[in-house]
Amino acid sequence: MPDSTPLRLEVSHLSRAFGGRRVVDDVTLTVAAGQVTCLLGPSGCGKSTTLRIIAGVERTDQGEVRIDGRLVEGPGVHVPPEARSVGLMFQDFALFPHLTVAENVGFGLRAERARKVQRIGELLEKVDLSGFGQKHPHELSGGEQQRVALARALAPRPRVMLMDEPFSGLDNRLRDGIRDRTLELLKEEGAAVLLVTHEPDEAMRMADEIALMRQGRIVQKGAPYNVYNAPVDKAAAAFFSDINVIRGISRGALTETPFGAFLTPGHADGAEVEIVIRPQHLRIDFDRGGRGPNPTPEDGTPARGTVLRSRYLGRESLVDFSMDFEGAKLTASVPGVFLPKPGTVLWLMIRRDRCFVFGSHGRS
Numbered sequence: 001m002p003d004s005t006p007l008r009l010e011v012s013h014l015s016r017a018f019g020g021r022r023v024v025d026d027v028t029l030t031v032a033a034g035q036v037t038c039l040l041g042p043s044g045c046g047k048s049t050t051l052r053i054i055a056g057v058e059r060t061d062q063g064e065v066r067i068d069g070r071l072v073e074g075p076g077v078h079v080p081p082e083a084r085s086v087g088l089m090f091q092d093f094a095l096f097p098h099l100t101v102a103e104n105v106g107f108g109l110r111a112e113r114a115r116k117v118q119r120i121g122e123l124l125e126k127v128d129l130s131g132f133g134q135k136h137p138h139e140l141s142g143g144e145q146q147r148v149a150l151a152r153a154l155a156p157r158p159r160v161m162l163m164d165e166p167f168s169g170l171d172n173r174l175r176d177g178i179r180d181r182t183l184e185l186l187k188e189e190g191a192a193v194l195l196v197t198h199e200p201d202e203a204m205r206m207a208d209e210i211a212l213m214r215q216g217r218i219v220q221k222g223a224p225y226n227v228y229n230a231p232v233d234k235a236a237a238a239f240f241s242d243i244n245v246i247r248g249i250s251r252g253a254l255t256e257t258p259f260g261a262f263l264t265p266g267h268a269d270g271a272e273v274e275i276v277i278r279p280q281h282l283r284i285d286f287d288r289g290g291r292g293p294n295p296t297p298e299d300g301t302p303a304r305g306t307v308l309r310s311r312y313l314g315r316e317s318l319v320d321f322s323m324d325f326e327g328a329k330l331t332a333s334v335p336g337v338f339l340p341k342p343g344t345v346l347w348l349m350i351r352r353d354r355c356f357v358f359g360s361h362g363r364s
């Protein structure tokens, strides 16, 4: 992000409690013009409340919100939602049923008639609904209604777009296309976008930056690549995919496991560590008359397992193993079709550059 890109949204140290429980706890984030930040986390972690405080429909107990440098929420300051220059889009986007599509899009527009008509036309074209202006919402499909809601939210050229699970009401087939088109349009309009979602795939697809939230706090922030490939703790790793966990005791910055030794610097002698590995980073190899493949520095020592079951998921196959050691159960994924029969003996190896090491309390 170039330094000259203006910060449209600045949120600092927001906190909010309900009935003595902090549901938003010291949340700080910024979003620049044309940037999409996804607030990602499980249900109930405080994402929507954060968004509602920024929108101005909920008050904060502590902290500040600035839009284009202007303080809109803070100690003694509460600018009403309609004066904040924010566009809102929620899952239940509720178009006005008695208004036409064009009237819906123009609803929040304060401009003289000719400019208004021009802007409505421009937006309907951008959401591929030219010619739909005189229809009513009930004549439109769910995807079309969603695009009208997007056009309506963007019509007054908000500085900040706040979106709360805006695609979750759409069926799977429509969703990817609409997400991509929405993203293009938001970038064209140059708004700063804060999008709330509980779906990691959606965040990976949409975000320039992901802010991972848990129990009211942002636990990790970064580009999707970094959040996926350098999770801050075991729970952060597990939020994006299934994980396998192998436990061991660190001694002299090394932890011995049935897969060979792992470097575990920074962990005290005798400390329990957890080695976390995503299913796609387990390498499967064949049995060679009771022997596995030779150890390598990249993949360590192979460990033997027996297939419990295998499933084909379309893009990949998932294979569950019962390992020879400690009754461990591991899951490996393989691109394409790989469906070994239950009872087949295979060997697994762990890519050393793709595993994460955490203390047994879950943090590195």
Ligand SMILES: Nc1ncnc2c1ncn2[C@@H]1O[C@H](COP(=O)(O)OP(=O)(O)OP(=O)(O)O)[C@@H](O)[C@H]1O
Residues within 6 Å of the ligand: 018, 019, 023, 041, 042, 043, 044, 045, 046, 047, 048, 049, 050, 198
């Ligand atoms: N007005 C309120 N009064 C009391 N509790 C509230 C209020 N609003 C939210 N909460 C509680 O705060 C917590 C966080 O809710 P919030 O809606 O922000 O979470 P979320 O991460 O957006 O979850 P979801 O994805 O399920 O909407 C929840 O436990 C919720 O019950």
